[in-house]
Every structure is written in C-alpha cells, then in structure tokens.
Amino acid sequence: xxxxxxxxxxxxxxxxxxxxxxxxxxxxxxxxxxxxxxxxxxxxxxxxxxxxxxxxxxxxxxxxxxxxxxxxxxxxxxxxxxxxxxxxxxxxxxxxxxxxxxxxxxxxxxxxxxxxxxxxxxxxxxxxxxxxxxxxxxxxxxxxxxxxxxxxxxxxxxxxxxxxxxxxxxx
Amino acid sequence: xxxxxxxxxxxxxxxxxxxxxxxxxxxxxxxxxxxxxxxxxxxxxxxxxxxxxxxxxxxxxxxxxxxxxxxxxxxxxxxxxxxxxxxxxxxxxxxxxxxxxxxxxxxxxxxxxxxxxxxxxxxxxxxxxxxxxxxxxxxxxxxxxxxxxxxxxxxxxxxxxxxxxxxxxxxxxxxxxxxxxxxxxxxxxxxxxxxxxxxxxxxxxxxxxxxxxxxxxxxxxxxxxxxxxxxxxxxxxxxxxxxxxxxxxxxxxxxxxxxxxxxxxxxxxxxxxxxxxxxxxxxxxxxxxxxxxxxxxxxxxxxxxxxxxxxxxxxxxxxxxxxxxxxxxxxxxxxxxxxxxxxxxxxxxxxxxxxxxxxxxxxxxxxxxxxxxxxxxxxxxxxxxxxxxxxxxxxxxxxxxxxxxxxxxxxxxxxxxxxxxxxxxxxxxxxxxxxxxxxxxxxxxxxxxxxxxxxxxxxxxxxxxxxxxxxxxxxxxxxxxxxxxxxxxxxxxxxxxxxxxxxxxxxxxxxxxxxxxxxxxxxxxxxxxxxxxxxxxxxxxxxxxxxxxxxxxxxxxxxxxxxxxxxxxxxxxxxxxxxxxxxxxxx
Numbered sequence: 071x072x073x074x075x076x077x078x079x080x081x082x083x084x085x086x087x088x089x090x091x092x093x094x095x096x097x098x099x100x101x102x103x104x105x106x107x108x109x110x111x112x113x114x115x116x117x118x119x120x121x122x123x124x125x126x127x128x129x130x131x132x133x134x135x136x137x138x139x140x141x142x143x144x145x146x147x148x149x150x151x152x153x154x155x156x157x158x159x160x161x162x163x164x165x166x167x168x169x170x171x172x173x174x175x176x177x178x179x180x181x182x183x184x185x186x187x188x189x190x191x192x193x194x195x196x197x198x199x200x201x202x203x204x205x206x207x208x209x210x211x212x213x214x215x216x217x218x219x220x221x222x223x224x225x226x227x228x229x230x231x232x233x234x235x236x237x238x239x240x241x
Numbered sequence: 242x243x244x245x246x247x248x249x250x251x252x253x254x255x256x257x258x259x260x261x262x263x264x265x266x267x268x269x270x271x272x273x274x275x276x277x278x279x280x281x282x283x284x285x286x287x288x289x290x291x292x293x294x295x296x297x298x299x300x301x302x303x304x305x306x307x308x309x310x311x312x313x314x315x316x317x318x319x320x321x322x323x324x325x326x327x328x329x330x331x332x333x334x335x336x337x338x339x340x341x342x343x344x345x346x347x348x349x350x351x352x353x354x355x356x357x358x359x360x361x362x363x364x365x366x367x368x369x370x371x372x373x374x375x376x377x378x379x380x381x382x383x384x385x386x387x388x389x390x391x392x393x394x395x396x397x398x399x400x401x402x403x404x405x406x407x408x409x410x411x412x413x414x415x416x417x418x419x420x421x422x423x424x425x426x427x428x429x430x431x432x433x434x435x436x437x438x439x440x441x442x443x444x445x446x447x448x449x450x451x452x453x454x455x456x457x458x459x460x461x462x463x464x465x466x467x468x469x470x471x472x473x474x475x476x477x478x479x480x481x482x483x484x485x486x487x488x489x490x491x492x493x494x495x496x497x498x499x500x501x502x503x504x505x506x507x508x509x510x511x512x513x514x515x516x517x518x519x520x521x522x523x524x525x526x527x528x529x530x531x532x533x534x535x536x537x538x539x540x541x542x543x544x545x546x547x548x549x550x551x552x553x554x555x556x557x558x559x560x561x562x563x564x565x566x567x568x569x570x571x572x573x574x575x576x577x578x579x580x581x582x583x584x585x586x587x588x589x590x591x592x593x594x595x596x597x598x599x600x601x602x603x604x605x606x607x608x609x610x611x612x613x614x615x616x617x618x619x620x621x622x623x624x625x626x627x628x629x630x631x632x633x634x635x636x637x638x639x640x641x642x643x644x645x646x647x648x649x650x651x652x653x654x655x656x657x658x659x660x661x662x663x664x665x666x667x668x669x670x671x672x673x674x675x676x677x678x679x680x681x682x683x684x685x686x687x688x689x690x691x692x693x694x695x696x697x698x699x700x701x702x703x704x705x706x707x708x709x710x711x712x713x714x715x716x717x718x719x720x721x722x723x724x725x726x727x728x729x730x731x732x733x734x735x736x737x738x739x740x741x742x743x744x745x746x747x748x749x750x751x752x753x754x755x756x757x758x759x760x761x762x763x764x765x766x767x768x769x770x771x772x773x774x775x776x777x778x779x780x781x782x783x784x785x786x787x788x789x790x791x792x793x794x795x796x797x798x799x800x801x802x803x804x805x806x807x808x809x810x811x812x813x814x815x816x817x818x819x820x821x822x823x824x825x826x827x828x
Binding site for chain 1: 404406407408409410425427429430433436437438439506507508509510770813
C-alpha cells in the first residue's frame with residue numbers, strides 16, 4: 071500500500087523548522103514562498119515495514135507578534151509537527167497558543183513536538199517542568215537538532231506511525 | 242382391428258389396459274412401429290420448430306440477451322472456419338469495403354506527409370524559425386519542443402485530481418514528452434495557493450475558489466467539486482472547449498468515484514481507476530494552418546530550380562572560358578597541350594613548352610581570367626633534345642617520325658601514309674614549327690580518301706545539273722531580270738559557288754562557265770544580239786560579284802535562236818553551261 075499524508079510544520083518564528091526539513095526532505099520550491107504565501111511544500115518519504123508513506127510537508131511560516139498562522143493551511147492535515155526553540159522559552163508560549171488554534175481548527179490529527187536546537191547545551195532553557203506543561207504524550211516529544219540531525223528521523227518515523235492505520239503500522 | 246386401435250390412440254388408454262395395447266402393437270408391427278413413430282414425432286418437431294423459430298428468437302431477444310451470448314461464440318467459430326476454408330471468397334466479399342478504406346487511408350497519409358513536409362520546411366527555413374531557435378536556446382528547451390508549443394492553439398499538458406480537503410494528489414497524468422515535476426508537491430502547492438487567495442480576499446463561500454492562474458502562455462485551470470478539484474495545466478489560450486471539458490470531468494469524477502472521494506484516507510491506489518478519465522482530457526488543438534497552398538515547399542522548389550539554372554549557366558561560362566584557354570595554348574607557338582581536366586571551376590592543363598615560347602601568363606585568355614582556378618603544368622623542353630617529341634608526335638599523327646641534325650637546327654622526318662588534311666595540320670603544328678626547322682616529307686605518302694571522293698564527285702555532277710536547268714528570264718526589250726527569276730539568280734550564284742568548293746574535293750575540275758544570253762524574235766537581229774550580250778554580261782557580273790572566278794566565265798551572245806514553238810517570254814533568257822573535265826590525278 072502506498073499512502074500519502076498531509077503534515078503541517080508549525081512553530082514560532084526562527085525555531086528552525088525550515089532547517090529541520092532542509093536536510094531531510096525533497097523540495098522543488100524555493101524558500102521565498104514563505105514570505106509570499108506563507109507556506110512551502112516539501113516531501114518526505116518514510117518506509118513503514120513494506121509500505122511506503124509519503125509525507126507532504128506544509129512548512130508554514132513562523133508565527134510571531136506580527137504574523138498569525140493561516141488556519142486554512144491546517145485543513146486536512148493528518149499530522150502536526152510543532153517546533154519549539156529550546157533556547158527561547160517564549161517559543162513555548164507560542165506553541166501553546168498554536169496547539170489551541172489547531173485544536174479549534176482541525177480534528178483527527180496527531181502531533182509531535184520537537185524541542186529544537188538541542189545541540190546548544192549552554193543556551194538550553196527548557197527544563198523538564200516546562201516541557202511537561204504542554205500536556206503532550208512524552209513519546210511524542212523529541213529533543214532534536216537540525217544541525218546534528220539528532221532525533222529528526224525518529225520524530226518523522228514516530229509521527230508516521232501515529233497517523234497511519236493500525237494495519238499498516240502493526241504489519 | 243388396426244383401424245379401431247388407431248382411433249383409440251387419440252384417447253389415453255386406461256392404465257391397466259395400457260400394457261396390453263403396447264404388447265398387442267409390438268406383436269402386430271414389431272420394432273418397425275416404434276421406429277416409424279419416432280420418425281414421425283421427429284418430423285413433427287422439426288416442422289413445428291421451423292414454423293415458430295423466427296418468432297421464438299424474436300421473443301427471446303426481447304426478454305434478455307442470452308440468445309446473443311450463446312450464439313456469438315458459434316457465429317465467431319463459423320466465420321473463422323469459413324475464412325480458413327475459403328480465404329479468396331472472403332477477400333472478394335470484403336474488397337469493396339477494404340479497397341476504398343485503404344485508398345482513403347493512403348490519401349490521408351500522403352496529405353499529412355505533404356503538410357508535415359511543408360510544416361517542417363516552414364519551421365526550418367523561415368525567419369520566424371531563426372527567432373524561435375534563439376528563444377528556444379534562451380529557454381534551454383529543444384527547438385522541436387519550442388516550435389511545437391508555438392504551433393498549438395492550446396494543449397492540456399497535465400491533469401491533476403486533487404483531494405479538496407488535504408490537498409493530496411489523488412492521481413494525475415501528463416501529455417507525451419512533457420517534463421513533469423513532482424505532481425504531489427504541485428498539487429499541495431496549488432491547494433496552498435488557492436487557500437492563500439481564498440483567505441487573502443475573504444471569499445464568502447467555499448465554492449468561491451481560485452479557478453484560473455495565468456503566467457504568460459501557461460494557464461492553470463481549476464474546477465472544484467465537493468470532494469476533489471480537477472486542475473488542467475494548459476499551454477496556450479483557454480478555449481471554451483477546455484472550460485466545458487474540465488467541468489464535465491469534475492462532474493464525471495464525482496459521479497463515478499463519490500464513495501472513494503468521500504472516504505479518502507491517503508491511499509494513493511484508491512483513485513487509480515479515475516486515471517483514464519483524466520487521460521481523455523489531455524486534449525490539444527493545433528493553430529489554424531494556412532494549408533491552402535504549401536508556398537514554402539513551392540518556394541524551395543523554385544529556389545532549387547533557379548540554383549540549377551544558375552549552376553548550368555555558370556558551368557557553360559566556365560566551359561567557354563576553359564575552351565578559349567585551351568585553344569590559345571593549342572595555337573601558340575612552342576606549346577603543346579598534352580591533356581587537360583575541368584572539374585567544377587578548377588582547370589588543370591598539362592602542356593609541353595619550348596624555351597622560346599611566349600609565357601602563358603601573357604595569353605589574352607589567361608590575363609583576364611575570372612571564375613576559374615587555373616593550374617598549368619608546364620614541362621620545359623630543351624631544344625637540343627627534339628627526340629623527346631617524337632613519341633608524342635607519333636601518337637598524335639599515327640605515323641613514325643625521325644630527326645636529323647642540320648646546320649640551322651633539326652629536321653623532322655615524317656614516315657608513313659597521311660591524309661592531305663593531316664599533312665597540312667602537321668605543317669602548321671605550332672610545336673613542330675617552333676622546334677624543327679624543316680619537315681622532310683620525302684618518306685610520306687598521301688592517303689586517298691576514297692569514300693569522300695565518290696560523294697563529292699556525285700555532288701559536283703548534281704550541282705552541274707541544277708545549274709544547267711536554271712533559266713533566267715528577262716522583261717521585254719530590256720536587260721531587266723523578270724520578277725519570277727529574281728530568286729533563280731541568287732540560287733544560281735550559290736550553286737556555282739558551291740561548285741567551286743566541290744571542285745577541290747571532287748575528281749572534276751571546272752573548265753569554263755559559259756553564260757549564254759538570248760533575245761526573243763521581236764526586233765532586228767542586231768538589236769537582239771546586243772540585247773542578248775547585255776543580258777549575259779549582267780548575269781556574269783552578278784556571278785563575279787558573288788565570288789565566281791571571272792577567269793572561267795565566258796559570255797556568249799546568241800541573239801534569237803529559238804524555234805517559234807518556244808514562247809516569247811521564255812526566249813528572253815540567259816542559260817549557264819558548266820564545262821568540266823576529270824582531274825588528271827585524284828588527290
């Protein structure tokens with residue numbers, strides 16, 4: 071079976087979403103789409119046992135005080151990758167707001183949270199208490215580094231397993 | 242007994258008596274009865290079926306298709322068998338159908354070929370083609386593809402079926418030779434753009450979505466249904482045909498695959514069956530071609546013709562120039578052309594040259610030479626070794642030659658038989674004249690040209706005959722040539738001139754041309770004698786003026802000598818008499 075799934079990558083401005091996908095995806099579009107229509111589409115192939123799952127990644131423009139998330143881009147998403155900058159606690163707050171927005175916009179989705187920039191140990195500002203405050207299953211929280219590649223593959227793999235039907239995952 | 246039994250067969254016998262009847266029949270008729278009965282029943286069945294067969298078929302056909310289904314394999318088998326058994330008969334039967342079909346097909350193919358040729362020529366030679374080639378080069382696209390694009394009115398290059406909710410690609414297809422980028426990403430991006438436009442301009446309802454994007458000659462047409470959107474990537478203008486097609490396709494897909502679209506969960510194979518519908522939408526329309534007259538092909542043919550004529554003219558001019566050069570070499574003293582070759586504009590001449598010979602660069606034909614690449618191979622021959630020429634002269638004249646040293650130079654000794662013409666040619670040969678001081682012809686005999694002599698002799702006699710028959714008539718009492726004889730006098734002069742030429746070649750020699758003048762019987766004898774002399778003198782002068790040797794012309798004034806039976810107008814005349822004799826020796 072060959073499946074296609076829509077995944078949205080969201081997060082605050084400059085949390086490293088684009089860096090995360092740049093090394094792990096196939097893309098034909100330039101990053102200028104972020105600044106024009108606020109989203110760039112990339113593709114990621116994940117093998118799940120004998121099945122191949124194609125993740126269509128909607129890398130949505132970073133949210134800040136000037137920019138709101140265009141909720142219509144979330145429509146139809148099976149999975150959400152929420153990225154937080156581990157060195158900037160403010161991005162966690164943004165993440166919480168985003169979670170709320172997502173919950174109000176779509177249903178029947180799965181989410182993984184990526185605390186990114188984990189390679190910057192000296193600047194890490196995300197104690198366990200904060201990460202727990204997200205009310206997300208711990209298995210779905212990854213400490214990643216776009217620079218070293220730490221946990222990025224695992225995060226994509228985990229999300230794929232979450233969104234695929236049991237007959238594909240358990241085979 | 243038999244009769245009563247036969248009657249009773251119509252009514253069923255009592256069960257207890259049935260066995261007895263049967264037994265009685267068997268005893269009386271034996272097994273024959275059973276056979277007859279079976280045959281009769283069989284015949285009855287055949288008759289009954291035959292009578293109702295058509296109606297039965299018709300009625301069954303109205304009910305269902307089972308009869309057709311059952312008969313089809315039988316009919317196919319029987320046709321197959323018939324064709325195998327009698328191919329030629331079938332060929333005869335289908336010929337009236339196949340023949341015109343083949344002809345039509347061939348005619349269409351030829352027409353298409355001519356138009357394709359014209360089209361290719363048009364693409365290949367026009368100024369537009371050069372511009373296109375440049376543009377294609379700039380776009381990094383093969384010329385053929387660019388030219389094709391320019392020649393289409395529109396072409397649906399790609400068709401996408403996109404899941405409305407997720408933006409995921411359900412299925413897609415593309416026209417031949419179209420480089421396809423990742424359709425999954427295009428599908429999602431298209432959805433994103435549509436969402437972006439929708440949100441940016443606050444569309445009131447979901448049905449009000451982006452349905453067209455145009456970039457240059459490229460158009461993207463989107464038709465959204467409740468569950469899926471159909472997108473056409475179109476090269477060229479969006480024609481009404483396409484608008485109708487995309488709406489039709491979107492409706493068709495929703496109608497045929499309603500359940501699949503509604504429950505789509507990302508399985509890419511679910512909508513694979515919709516692909517043929519999409520492929521049917523890959524339509525295209527060529528630009529109206531000016532097929533009325535393939536003038537590009539005509540222009541090409543005309544150009545080829547003009548080039549052919551020009552080439553022929555150029556070739557003729559070159560040949561003439563080459564001939565002039567060869568002729569000048571042949572005539573120039575001290576040169577002998579051994580051979581030459583003219584290929585295209587290249588003339589190669591191989592000559593022998595004596596030290597005294599004029600340099601070839603001074604030749605008139607070479608001084609102003611243009612359009613010919615001339616190569617001259619000159620072999621300089623020292624005068625001290627004239628023997629070198631002997632083999633060449635032998636080959637040229639077909640006789641042996643020798644040389645002997647004299648005080649002033651070398652003498653050429655010719656040995657053998659040579660015609661008079663050839664001897665003359667040898668004597669005038671420029672190379673011979675420039676190398677040898679003298680030609681010794683003592684060992685040379687003149688060949689007799691017998692065949693030619695006979696012809697010339699006969700021609701001579703024929704011409705003499707003609708001259709003798711010529712009568713030049715005059716007006717009454719004057720030396721004015723009558724109108725009717727004006728042509729005779731010029732013909733006479735021409736014949737006598739020809740006769741003089743033939744004299745050289747024929748075995749005869751002209752002794753005298755006698756011009757005899759006559760007058761009619763009117764007038765005195767003295768006057769008539771004078772008149773006849775004047776008439777003869779006039780003709781003699783005219784002949785002399787036309788190149789007849791005066792020394793052989795003799796005038797006779799005869800006065801009136803004719804019998805009365807000769808009419809007066811024919812008495813006033815001049816006659817010519819050619820006297821000739823055999824030449825003492827035939828040259």
